[in-house]
Amino acid sequence: MDTIYALATASGKAGVAVVRVSGPLAFEAGRRMSGDLPKSRGVRRIVDGQGDLIDEALVLVFEPGKSFTGEAVVEFQLHGSPAIVATVLRELSEIEGLRHAEAGEFTRRALENGNLDLAQVEGLADLIEAETEAQRKQSLRVFQGALGTKVESWRDRLVRAAALVEATIDFVDEDVPVDVMPEVRELLTSVRDEMQIEADGVRVAERIRDGFEVAIVGAPNVGKSTLLNRLAGRQAAITSDIAGTTRDVIEVRMDLGGLPVTILDTAGLRETDDVVESLGIGIAKQRAAAADLVIYMVLDPSEVEHDFGNDSLVVIAKDDDQKADGLGISGKTGAGVDRLVSVIEERLRFKTARIGVAMRERHRIALLKGCDALDLAMGLVDSQTELADLIAEEIRTAARATESLVGRVDVEDLLDVIFSSFCIGK
Numbered sequence: 001m002d003t004i005y006a007l008a009t010a011s012g013k014a015g016v017a018v019v020r021v022s023g024p025l026a027f028e029a030g031r032r033m034s035g036d037l038p039k040s041r042g043v044r045r046i047v048d049g050q051g052d053l054i055d056e057a058l059v060l061v062f063e064p065g066k067s068f069t070g071e072a073v074v075e076f077q078l079h080g081s082p083a084i085v086a087t088v089l090r091e092l093s094e095i096e097g098l099r100h101a102e103a104g105e106f107t108r109r110a111l112e113n114g115n116l117d118l119a120q121v122e123g124l125a126d127l128i129e130a131e132t133e134a135q136r137k138q139s140l141r142v143f144q145g146a147l148g149t150k151v152e153s154w155r156d157r158l159v160r161a162a163a164l165v166e167a168t169i170d171f172v173d174e175d176v177p178v179d180v181m182p183e184v185r186e187l188l189t190s191v192r193d194e195m196q197i198e199a200d201g202v203r204v205a206e207r208i209r210d211g212f213e214v215a216i217v218g219a220p221n222v223g224k225s226t227l228l229n230r231l232a233g234r235q236a237a238i239t240s241d242i243a244g245t246t247r248d249v250i251e252v253r254m255d256l257g258g259l260p261v262t263i264l265d266t267a268g269l270r271e272t273d274d275v276v277e278s279l280g281i282g283i284a285k286q287r288a289a290a291a292d293l294v295i296y297m298v299l300d301p302s303e304v305e306h307d308f309g310n311d312s313l314v315v316i317a318k319d320d321d322q323k324a325d326g327l328g329i330s331g332k333t334g335a336g337v338d339r340l341v342s343v344i345e346e347r348l349r350f351k352t353a354r355i356g357v358a359m360r361e362r363h364r365i366a367l368l369k370g371c372d373a374l375d376l377a378m379g380l381v382d383s384q385t386e387l388a389d390l391i392a393e394e395i396r397t398a399a400r401a402t403e404s405l406v407g408r409v410d411v412e413d414l415l416d417v418i419f420s421s422f423c424i425g426k
Contacts, residue, residue: 001071003029004101005092007085014080019088021076022069022106025097030059030074032095033088037061037074046076048091055084069106070113111407118407119147122360126209133258134208134352138359146357147405150198154191154370154402161187162395168388185381188395192374195402198356199367205359207292211253211260212348215288217308218297220268223317226331227297228252228265231341249280249287257345259352264291269306293347295340301326313343363405370401 003023009016021029030037034044040061046054058077067073078084092098107124110116116124123142130136164180216224232252250265266284288294294312298304304314319328322335327343329336358367377394380387 003098004105005029005089005098006101006106007089008075008106009080011082011085012080013082017078017080017085019076019078019085019092020073020106021092021098022067022071022073022101022109023098024072025095026072026074027061029092029095029098030061030076033076033091034059046078046088048087049094054087054091055079055081068115069109070115071109117145117148119151119363119405120145121407123147126359132255132260135260138205138208138355141357142359147363150194150357151402151406154195155399157187157191158395158399158402162392162399165388165392165395181381184391185378188374188378188381191398192371192378195367195371195374197354198358199364199371201354201356202358202361202364202367204352204355205357206361208260208352208355209359211262212293212351213262213264213287213291214293214295214344214348215264215266215284215291216295216297217266217269217284217288217306218317219299219303222268222297222299223331224268224297225250225265227295227317227329227337228263230331230334230337231263249283256341257349259345259348261344261348264288292351293344295344311347313340313347315340358405366401366404370398373397373401 001023003021003025005019005021008018008020027037033046034057035047036044038044038059038061042059043056044059046057048054055078057079060073060075060077062068062073062075064070064072076088078088089100093100107116107121111118111121120143123139123144126139127136127143130139161184164184168180216227218224228250232254249267252263252265254261254263264287266287267280269281269284288308292311294308296304296306296308296312296314297317298314299317301314301316313327316324316326316328318330318332320330320333320335322328322330327336327340329340331337358364373394377391377398380391380394
């Protein structure tokens with residue numbers, strides 16, 4: 001296996017820059033750069049091939065099995081000068097047997113060496129990209145192995161159920177002293193219910209990762225763009241007294257109480273002969289229908305003309321004096337806006353109550369595949385069929401579906417896509 005190296009911190013000037021070397025020649029490369037290696041960590045003079053000083057750095061040494069990748073690793077914690085980093089990387093490139101790492105290659109080696117499972121790798125990728133507290137917490141749970149722990153629990157119960165069923169096959173010509181099917185059904189039911197809960201929570205988990213969408217809708221000149229600008233804290237949308245000013249959807253991404261939220265300012269809803277404005281209104285209705293929450297702005301509650309379902313808030317616009325009967329706001333003065341934000345946060349946080357640890361579409365597909373197999377198995381159990389081998393096969397299908405969640409089977413085609421999202425030093 002090659003020995004790889006890369007800058008593990010961001011490029012550019014910094015207080016510290018970390019260069020990581022991983023693989024069978026890591027210690028040899030470390031000794032060439034620093035003369036001798038500390039037992040675990042220590043300050044060393046980093047020199048080039050002619051013995052000239054490059055920098056003084058903290059050198060960390062990780063024995064095989066004790067590093068992030070699971071391999072022998074040496075890390076140079078250098079002063080964060082671009083010139084120092086460039087020189088160290090050039091010197092490493094001249095050592096025979098070393099090559100520059102590809103995107104995500106350190107993490108891929110951690111997967112291949114059993115230090116991480118595939119779900120943890122996905123969690124790490126999301127952790128690196130996390131912008132809000134909710135994203136950080138969700139991705140950290142997955143990175144710490146929460147999904148893998150569930151998979152192990154499901155697998156243990158499915159193995160037990162399969163073993164009980166297969167015992168009836170092995171002893172088909174003998175009397176099995178106990179009817180095992182009630183225990184089998186109990187095991188399958190518990191696993192199936194837990195998997196369904198996780199599958200149902202994927203949509204919410206995706207929203208936390210990618211962001212909730214909140215659409216502001218209403219008639220022209222009701223104050224939608226003014227509210228968007230107030231929420232954004234800047235002039236994100238053009239405002240005027242001319243009806244139909246907003247014709248396309250304007251998006252502003254923000255952090256609301258730790259939740260990633262994209263606020264959508266949409267074209268005013270009205271009947272119009274303007275072709276371009278009509279297109280904008282059509283798009284507004286489509287985006288509102290797909291949004292997680294709709295802020296329906298009106299000047300009077302009696303003006304409500306559209307039904308956006310339960311996931312909508314009717315807001316009384318231009319309520320400068322806060323005298324409206326209901327949730328009134330003034331985008332111009334800011335009156336009532338803090339209360340509106342609190343209500344939005346409450347509504348979105350309620351949606352997160354169903355979240356589990358499965359957080360990607362491939363997770364949902366695998367979980368539903370497992371649920372389908374368990375439904376078939378339980379149907380055969382309930383029918384008291386003599387075809388125990390079919391029950392056992394459906395249980396094995398469910399087990400394979402759960403194991404694909406953590407990368408044990410059927411995921412080779414996903415690896416290149418996943419690791420391409422990582423930076424070079426990770």
